[in-house]
Amino acid sequence: xxxxxxxxxxxxxxxxxxxxxxxxxxxxxxxxxxxxxxxxxxxxxxxxxxxxxxxxxxxxxxxxxxxxxxxxxxxxxxxxxxxxxxxxxxxxxxxxxxxxxxxxxxxxxxxxxxxxxxxxxxxxxxxxxxxxxxxxxxxxxxxxxxxxxxxxxxxxxxxxxxxxxxxxxxxxxxxxxxxxxxxxxxxxxxxxxxxxxxxxxxxxxxxxxxxxxxxxxxxxxxxxxxxxxxxxxxxxxxxxxxxxxxxxxxxxxxxxxxxxxxxxxxxxxxxxxxxxxxxxxxxxxxxxxxxxxxxxxxxxxxxxxxxxxxxxxxxxxxxxxxxxxxxxxxxxx
Numbered sequence: 001x002x003x004x005x006x007x008x009x010x011x012x013x014x015x016x017x018x019x020x021x022x023x024x025x026x027x028x029x030x031x032x033x034x035x036x037x038x039x040x041x042x043x044x045x046x047x048x049x050x051x052x053x054x055x056x057x058x059x060x061x062x063x064x065x066x067x068x069x070x071x072x073x074x075x076x077x078x079x080x081x082x083x084x085x086x087x088x089x090x091x092x093x094x095x096x097x098x099x100x101x102x103x104x105x106x107x108x109x110x111x112x113x114x115x116x117x118x119x120x121x122x123x124x125x126x127x128x129x130x131x132x133x134x135x136x137x138x139x140x141x142x143x144x145x146x147x148x149x150x151x152x153x154x155x156x157x158x159x160x161x162x163x164x165x166x167x168x169x170x171x172x173x174x175x176x177x178x179x180x181x182x183x184x185x186x187x188x189x190x191x192x193x194x195x196x197x198x199x200x201x202x203x204x205x206x207x208x209x210x211x212x213x214x215x216x217x218x219x220x221x222x223x224x225x226x227x228x229x230x231x232x233x234x235x236x237x238x239x240x241x242x243x244x245x246x247x248x249x250x251x252x253x254x255x256x257x258x259x260x261x262x263x264x265x266x267x268x269x270x271x272x273x274x275x276x277x278x279x280x281x282x283x284x285x286x287x288x289x290x291x292x293x294x295x296x297x298x299x300x301x302x303x304x305x306x307x308x309x310x311x312x313x314x315x316x317x318x319x320x321x322x323x324x325x326x327x328x329x330x331x332x333x
Contacts, residue, residue, distance in 0.1 A: 002293055003061075005070055005121070006068055006070055006071075007069050008069075009079070061116045062080075062082035064084050065081070065082060065083075066082045067081050068082060072124070072128060072161075074128045075128070078154075078158075079187075080183075081152065081186045081190075083177035083184075116152045116154065117151065117233040118233075118322065119232035119263055120151070120232045121154065123261055124157075126138035127140050128162070131163075137257075137326055138259075140159050140228055141164065142165050143165065143227045144165055144226045144227050145159045145168070145228045145229075146168045146222075146229045146230070147232075148210070148231045148234060148244070149170075149171060149172070149232075149234040150169045150170060150177065151175075152177065152184070152187060153169045153183070153187055153188070155230045159228075160197075160198045161191075161195060162197075163200070163201070165202070166203075166204075167201060167203045168222070169184055169204070169205045170206050170207070170208040171184070171207065172208070185205065188205065210240060210243040211242070211243030211244075211246055211247060219251075222251060223251065226251045226253055227253045227255070227256040229252055229257075229258040233262055233263055235260075235266075235271050235274045236265070236270060238270060241278075242277055242281065244274070245274070245277050246281060249283055249329070252283075252328075256328070257326050258283070260274075261323070263321075264321060268318075269308075283327045283330060284327065284328055284329070284330040285327060288306045288324070289303045289305065290304045290305070290322065290324070291303055291321065291322055291323075291324055292320060293322060304321075
């Protein structure tokens with residue numbers, strides 16, 4: 001089960017460093033034992049929800065600022081910091097936070113960068129499975145990779161470990177995941193800095209707003225530069241579908257592919273609307289299917305046909321599925 005790879009690390013105070021060995025407890029030896037037991041029980045319950053309720057797969061994981069342990073079948077334990085909640089980031093003092101306009105904070109919260117999405121785990125799983133393959137939909141070795149709306153950036157971390165030649169991690173300029181004390185910087189430094197597997201990879205972190213292209217010198221310099229683009233659970237805002245599709249098309253290299261992965265937490269209609277927009281803007285769907293986030297058959301993922309409308313489906317039985325699609329430049333464009 002995909003979600004069984006993830007568990008919460010013991011909670012810690014802000015002044016406690018996270019050890020380099022994730023197997024070492026981060027619990028303060030001087031902390032109240034009752035508090036530690038309560039927190040451990042809460043984390044254990046959270047990590048067991050998919051077992052207790054097998055038809056209900058969580059679409060996202062973690063609390064803002066929390067550290068999670070992702071157990072990769074190929075690369076071992078990977079510590080992932082969940083981005084802070086807007087206004088919670090440690091690089092903003094209380095005075096600055098107090099001066100932040102309430103409507104600005106609300107806009108930043110709508111980015112939903114302060115959680116780890118299951119769709120990102122689906123991409124990570126695909127990259128892990130394709131490690132030794134020179135073909136297939138998840139091939140990443142030697143590719144130039146761009147992640148849009150990265151949040152915790154787990155797919156980018158796995159892409160680097162899997163041998164991508166370069167990885168560019170982007171999120172909205174207002175995202176709490178960015179900045180020197182943000183989750184992306186931590187996750188890159190903690191998991192990639194000393195890894196021999198990434199010695200030939202370059203990783204950069206860039207603020208980027210979808211649709212801001214010809215006016216952005218960085219975007220201009222990277223036009224058609226990426227052979228693989230990751231966009232995991234970026235589709236709940238229909239008002240941004242056009243900007244997102246335009247951004248994909250701008251950065252996608254000839255012959256490159258976009259990995260689209262989306263849960264149905266906002267319904268199928270919203271996701272289907274993005275695909276329609278992407279096709280209208282000059283992208284084509286090469287492959288598309290649905291994946292069960294819980295079940296597997298002899299270790300292989302369970303798939304079914306993608307449909308825009310599935311009769312009898314509701315919030316209670318759609319969360320265990322996600323849609324996976326490969327997009328390319330439309331033929332002749």
